Amino acid sequence: MLKAICFDMDGVLYDSMPRHAEAWAKASDDFGLGMTLHDVYMHEGRTGFSTVDIFTRRNWGRPTTHEEVDRIYARKCEYFNALPEAKPMPGARCLLEQIRRDGFQIVLVTGSAQHSLLARLNRNYPNIFRSDLMVTGFDVTYGKPDPEPYLMAMRKACVKPEETMVVENAPLGVRSGVAAGAYTVACNTGPLPDQVLRDEGAAIILPSLQALSDYWPQLRDELA
Ligand code: CA
Numbered sequence: 001m002l003k004a005i006c007f008d009m010d011g012v013l014y015d016s017m018p019r020h021a022e023a024w025a026k027a028s029d030d031f032g033l034g035m036t037l038h039d040v041y042m043h044e045g046r047t048g049f050s051t052v053d054i055f056t057r058r059n060w061g062r063p064t065t066h067e068e069v070d071r072i073y074a075r076k077c078e079y080f081n082a083l084p085e086a087k088p089m090p091g092a093r094c095l096l097e098q099i100r101r102d103g104f105q106i107v108l109v110t111g112s113a114q115h116s117l118l119a120r121l122n123r124n125y126p127n128i129f130r131s132d133l134m135v136t137g138f139d140v141t142y143g144k145p146d147p148e149p150y151l152m153a154m155r156k157a158c159v160k161p162e163e164t165m166v167v168e169n170a171p172l173g174v175r176s177g178v179a180a181g182a183y184t185v186a187c188n189t190g191p192l193p194d195q196v197l198r199d200e201g202a203a204i205i206l207p208s209l210q211a212l213s214d215y216w217p218q219l220r221d222e223l224a
Contacts, residue, residue, distance in 0.1 A: 001162075001163055003163040003164070004106070004154070005104050005107070006150060006182065008166075008168045008169060008173050009112055010044070010086075012092070012169050013088065013121075013125070014086045014087070014089060015086050015088070017189070022079070023076050023077070023079035023080035026079045027072055027073075027075040028055070033056070033059060039055075042171060045145065046143060047143040049064070050143065052064045052072050056068070088125070089209045090210055091210030091212070091213040091214075094213045095209055097128075098213065100128060105159070106128055106129065106133065107156065109150060110135070111143050111144060113136055113137030114136075117134070118131050133157060134156075135150075135152045139152060140152065144170075144172050144176040146176060147177075147179035147180035150182055154180065154182075162181065164180075166180070166184040166185065167185050168186055168187075168202075169186065170190070171197060171199075174201060174202045175200045183203050183223065184203055185203060185212065186200075186205045186206070187206050187207070187209050187211070188205055188206070204219075
């Protein structure tokens with residue numbers, strides 16, 4: 001019996017991944033980290049620390065340090081913030097409004113750590129998100145692909161894994177949702193093939209949030 005639906009943010013609620021990819025690739029060039037655009041999409045959802053650490057190990061042969069991560073992540077954020085603000089994902093608002101009308105809890109689960117998050121969500125998605133039903137980069141220790149963020153979301157919403165659906169766009173996000181025991185839907189809004197999402201255990205894969213919005217009434221009835 002479905003009770004709560006958890007939404008990832010970047011690449012699901014906002015069409016922000018091309019900007020994140022560009023910003024990571026530029027910061028990587030500055031520091032010689034060797035990250036490609038493809039790498040950014042494959043590692044989407046990790047914390048900043050975990051992302052940098054993978055590439056220092058791969059290309060510099062050693063783990064990173066907190067000082068290094070602070071410098072590199074600050075540079076990435078500089079590049080990201082210089083780009084125009086990402087637009088809400090087409091179809092997302094219509095989907096969220098249907099889900100709210102149907103009486104399900106809606107939980108935001110993002111690795112992003114921004115203090116202005118709720119204000120922006122309320123501007124783009126009025127009366128959908130609540131501050132007590134959000135898991136952000138400030139809350140987690142491990143982050144995706146660990147199940148931690150989605151398990152934390154279930155605790156906040158007081159629901160069990162079998163009562164939870166997760167909406168994700170990235171392979172590691174799908175892995176996190178599946179590991180937490182949720183019914184995990186992948187919306188493939190990026191450049192990776194569907195197969196990488198299937199390999200992580202996505203229950204279904206749709207090409208867009210609009211497609212999920214159109215399919216929602218049928219999916220809701222199936223999961224009930
Ligand atoms: Ca994402």
